[in-house]
Amino acid sequence: MTQTPWNPTSPGADPGSSFAELLRQSGLEPPVPQGDVSETFDVVHGTTCVAVRYADGVVIAGDRRATSGNLISHRSIEKVFPADRHSAVAIAGAAGPAVEMVKLFQLQLEHYEKVEGTSLSLEGKANQLSQMLRNNLPMAMQGLAVVPIFAGYDLAAEQGRLFQYDVTGGRYEELDYTATGSGSLHAGTVAKIHFRDNMTRDQAVDLVIESLFQAADADSATGLPDLIRGLYPVVATISADGFDRLENDELETRVRTLIDRYTTVGGRDGGNSLSAEGGPQ
Amino acid sequence: MSQPFYVAPEQVMKDRADYARKGIARGRSLIGSTYDGGIVICAENTSNTLRKVSEIYDRIGFAGVGKYNEFDQLRIAGVRHADLKGFNYSRADVDARSLANQYANMLGQVFTHEMKPMEVEILVAEIGLTEPERDQLFHILYDGSVTDHTTYVVLGGDADALRERMADWAPNKSLSDTLKLLVAALAGDDRTLVADDLEVAVLERGEERRTFKRIEGDDLTALL
Numbered sequence: 001m002t003q004t005p006w007n008p009t010s011p012g013a014d015p016g017s018s019f020a021e022l023l024r025q026s027g028l029e030p031p032v033p034q035g036d037v038s039e040t041f042d043v044v045h046g047t048t049c050v051a052v053r054y055a056d057g058v059v060i061a062g063d064r065r066a067t068s069g070n071l072i073s074h075r076s077i078e079k080v081f082p083a084d085r086h087s088a089v090a091i092a093g094a095a096g097p098a099v100e101m102v103k104l105f106q107l108q109l110e111h112y113e114k115v116e117g118t119s120l121s122l123e124g125k126a127n128q129l130s131q132m133l134r135n136n137l138p139m140a141m142q143g144l145a146v147v148p149i150f151a152g153y154d155l156a157a158e159q160g161r162l163f164q165y166d167v168t169g170g171r172y173e174e175l176d177y178t179a180t181g182s183g184s185l186h187a188g189t190v191a192k193i194h195f196r197d198n199m200t201r202d203q204a205v206d207l208v209i210e211s212l213f214q215a216a217d218a219d220s221a222t223g224l225p226d227l228i229r230g231l232y233p234v235v236a237t238i239s240a241d242g243f244d245r246l247e248n249d250e251l252e253t254r255v256r257t258l259i260d261r262y263t264t265v266g267g268r269d270g271g272n273s274l275s276a277e278g279g280p281q
Numbered sequence: 282m283s284q285p286f287y288v289a290p291e292q293v294m295k296d297r298a299d300y301a302r303k304g305i306a307r308g309r310s311l312i313g314s315t316y317d318g319g320i321v322i323c324a325e326n327t328s329n330t331l332r333k334v335s336e337i338y339d340r341i342g343f344a345g346v347g348k349y350n351e352f353d354q355l356r357i358a359g360v361r362h363a364d365l366k367g368f369n370y371s372r373a374d375v376d377a378r379s380l381a382n383q384y385a386n387m388l389g390q391v392f393t394h395e396m397k398p399m400e401v402e403i404l405v406a407e408i409g410l411t412e413p414e415r416d417q418l419f420h421i422l423y424d425g426s427v428t429d430h431t432t433y434v435v436l437g438g439d440a441d442a443l444r445e446r447m448a449d450w451a452p453n454k455s456l457s458d459t460l461k462l463l464v465a466a467l468a469g470d471d472r473t474l475v476a477d478d479l480e481v482a483v484l485e486r487g488e489e490r491r492t493f494k495r496i497e498g499d500d501l502t503a504l505l
Contacts, residue, residue, distance in 0.1 A: 015361075019368075022361055028369065107368055110491075114336050114360045 019111035020104065020132065030100070038094075038143030042068040046079045046098060048183030048222040049090035050211045051151045051162050052191050053176055054204035057239035058151040058160035061208035062090045063183070063216060064231050065223030075226060080234040082243040084109045087125055087152030088236055092181030093167075094144040101136065101146055105129055122154040126163045126171055134169030147180050153238045160238065183215030183222035190214045205235055205246065209254055225255040294424075297398045301423035304400025305347040306438025311404070312466060313344060314433035315416045315452065316459040319408045319485045319492065323463040326480040329497075334482045336493035338363040338375050340408050342484050346437045347401035347423070355384060355403060372490075377407030381419035381427055389425025398423050402436045408484040408492060413453075435466075443467065456483065457504045464505060476501040 015021035023029050037043060049062035062079035065072060080090045081102045089105060091098040108128055113119050120128065129150050136146055150163040162174040176195050179188035190211040199207070209225075212233050216222040225232045232251035237244050311324035311333060322344045324333040333352075334344040337359045345352025359380055367375045384403060392398045402422055409415025418430040428434075433450055435443045446466040454462075460481065468474045481496045496504065 019364060022365065023368070026365060028365070103368075107364060111360065111364050114364075115357055117332060117335065 017112045017115040019108045020135070022111075023104075032138040033142045033144070036143045042071070043143060044068045044073050044095040045221065046077060046092050046095045046181065048179065048181040048187050048212060048215045048219065049079055049092055049149055050179040050184070050187040050191055050208050050215075051090065051149050051177065052195060052199070052204050052207055052211075053160045053162060054199040054201060054237075056160070056201060057153045057237060058162060059201070059204040059208050059235065059237050060088050060090050060149065060151045061212060061233050061235040063212050063223045063233050064226070065216075065221065066095050067221045070220075072223075075223065075229065076231050078234050080236055080245075081106065082236070082245075083125065083150070083152070084113070084119065085242045086119075086155060086238060087122065087150065088238055088243055089129065090149045090151070090180070091146060092148070092184070093146040094139075097136065097139055097144045098146040098148070101132055101148070105132060108132075121156065122152045122161055125152065126150050126161075126173075129163075130165065130169045130171040132169075133165055133167065137168055140167040149178055149180050151238060153240060153242075155240070158240070179211070179215075181222070183212070183219035186218045187211040187215035187222075201237055201239075205237070206254060206258070208235060209233060209251070210258060213255075213258060225251075227252075227255070297392060298424060301347075301392075301398040301400050302438070305402055305423065308346050308348075308437060310435060310437025310439050310443055310467060311344055311346055312433060312435050312443065312447070312463045313342075313404045313406050313418050314450070314459055314463060315413070315418075315431065316456050316483075317413075317453045318456060318487075319413075319483055320406045320416055320418065321456060321459055321463070321481065321483045322404065322406060323460060323467065324480045325467050325474065325478060327478055332480065334480050334495075336360075336482075336491070337380065337405070338367065339372060339490050340410060340484060340492050341375070341377050341380065342404075342406045342482060342493050344404040344406070344436065345401050346403075348399070351399045352401040352403055355387070355399075355401065358387070359384070359405075377405045377417055377419055381405045381421060381429075384421045385425045385427045387425075388421060388423060392424040404434060404436055406484060408486055410486065413486070433463075442469070460504050476505060 015025055044066050046066050047063060051058055051060040060080055064076050066074035066077040080088060083089045083106055089102055091102060109125060145167045147167060148165055152161060154161050162178045164172045164174050164178045177191035194207050216224040232255055235246045309325040313322045322334045322342060326333050335356055337343045343356050343359055362383060363375045388399055405419040407417050418434045420428045420434045443466050449462055464474050481501055483494050484492045485494055
């Protein structure tokens, strides 16, 4: 095809269905910083996200806090994003590059779908995110690491699937639950202990809320639900019907129920221990 | 040194235009039209996989008639242009008018400078997110000439005959009524077209960010 100013590709270097390649050829790729950014500035960090599988798909959730050093820099940041109709990505790590990566990832999936006329498989989407992380490795070396979770409903296998990543782009499929970020140890442990096969949507949603609550209880960089400002974790379910973000009203009810249970069932130390009858099941 | 024969520029352009028109006339026509909920594009296309109508961006659809590989290249160039623009600025800044201008430049450039003109006619359609009066249909010809419409537009070799059959067209009809009219116009007097012979897509005003939807199979049969 003839080259025109708005079609920056020559036939020899067709970017195909890759939006990232198109950006590269258009010279719009962000430059890699020289030197360790985190040594010079306090980089804003997003913290804890968790995802669990349930009977109809997956539930994915993230707290609302972003920290820079020992300051809370945002109370209402969102770390869970729909990637397309049947998948979502949750991010932990340097907030700037992470949000940019999500934006690029969403566009990549949409771009592929439009150019090719068909969606990528869930495996293909997970792999795309892996490649984007690998490309981000030079940034991670400069203190701008991003560690996401990818969760989606596999239309071919008819079940929810979860993927965990590391900064090098390593992709690890998890069967039941996964967590990322500074509070991931605590959130993951709660999810691990209370996970049951074939949970209902309600059970799974309560489990992720409790996981984040316990993570916030033990990790200073993870935010508790903020009843004063009406800020609750971002929670979304992904099933055959697609991505569905929970309304604030439902979250408030569930958070209040959880707090009531902690303050009545467990007595004085209710906030520190999960008694047998207090679990989400 | 050999001297090429002199050919008047008028003759060159006329030959090229005739060539492009002949190529376009070989394919089947399509019609884009507004209806009460947005824009519907209806093409005669027996293939379920090789598309004539497709999505460019949130509120923008694309349709082409003529040579498949040529309008498909234009489609992909349009998707790239729109996605890059949306990434650089904002999704709201991607509009059909600028896209239509780019297509016009591209087709005009090819028409005057290349060995052979592109044997295509394309439609770039955009709906207003809330205001129906901002629905727009841009019709771009093989030589880069553009016309814009707010009612309906017919693409393809048989356009004049089809336009005559569109006499009953009226604005703000339901999707089903509009579609029946378009299909009757495409079919003519001595044929009937069923869902399998058609490719139909709408840009539908509503809650969703991406407004482009294909209507296929039973859904389409129900509307007809």
